[in-house]
Amino acid sequence: MNHDSKNIMVILSSPSGAGKTTISKKIQQKFQNFKISVSHTTRKPRANEVEGIDYYFINENDFKDKIKKNEFYEYAKIFGNYYGTSKESVLNLLKNKNDVLFDIDWQGTQQLSKFKELNLLKIFILPPSKDELKKRLVQRNQDKPHVVEERLKAYDTDSAHKKDYDFVVINDNLEQCFKEVEKIILNKKN
Ligand code: ADP
Numbered sequence: 498m499n500h501d502s503k504n505i506m507v508i509l510s511s512p513s514g515a516g517k518t519t520i521s522k523k524i525q526q527k528f529q530n531f532k533i534s535v536s537h538t539t540r541k542p543r544a545n546e547v548e549g550i551d552y553y554f555i556n557e558n559d560f561k562d563k564i565k566k567n568e569f570y571e572y573a574k575i576f577g578n579y580y581g582t583s584k585e586s587v588l589n590l591l592k593n594k595n596d597v598l599f600d601i602d603w604q605g606t607q608q609l610s611k612f613k614e615l616n617l618l619k620i621f622i623l624p625p626s627k628d629e630l631k632k633r634l635v636q637r638n639q640d641k642p643h644v645v646e647e648r649l650k651a652y653d654t655d656s657a658h659k660k661d662y663d664f665v666v667i668n669d670n671l672e673q674c675f676k677e678v679e680k681i682i683l684n685k686k687n
């Protein structure tokens with residue numbers, strides 16, 4: 498992956514439901530130059546999700562075809578669905594001199610970390626507690642109960658990977674959490 502070293506690439510990961518999608522959107526609003534890397538997934542779209550903005554929604558055969566053709570920088574199977582970062586979409590962002598924001602899990606982070614030339618800033622978001630996480634997953638009201646359970650079950654394994662990241666930020670109060678993330682990004686950029 499060749500790119501201008503001034504571009505920064507922020508990875509936001511968290512246990513599902515801790516708030517990384519919410520925070521990613523706030524970063525994009527605040528920093529005009531940041532674009533979110535839109536992943537491919539075989540998961541079905543949620544009611545509020547838009548093709549090409551939240552994800553590129555594809556079927557499993559097409560996803561596997563892209564794996565064979567080496568079209569992903571990284572991919573993982575998460576909660577029974579495939580998710581991946583396509584080379585094409587990232588290269589387009591870099592060509593336009595954008596800073597890039599990845600909302601990917603710890604497996605994808607480990608794979609991207611192998612590209613030593615990347616100017617990565619890895620941030621892990623944690624909820625204030627597992628109970629609060631459950632509330633958020635339920636309130637989001639986008640996933641069936643068994644899917645919420647599956648995501649909660651992954652909490653301990655997911656959280657253990659916080660050690661792979663440069664910073665860990667607790668998302669209790671959203672505004673405060675965002676301020677911390679903003680400070681971390683500004684420090685890296687300056
Ligand atoms: P993720 O992308 O990590 O799965 P989301 O950003 O979708 O998580 O957040 C999960 C739910 O929690 C959403 O309904 C979101 O509006 C809500 N949420 C996010 N941050 C907070 C917060 N600090 N306090 C309360 N609710 C929050």
Ligand code: 5GP
Nearest residue numbers: 536572573575580581582600601602604605
């Ligand atoms: P969701 O189904 O809630 O949108 O996402 C589930 C998990 O998949 C989240 O942890 C999210 O960060 C992760 N994810 C989304 N896109 C990608 C991707 O392209 N690669 C990897 N490795 N994980 C992803």
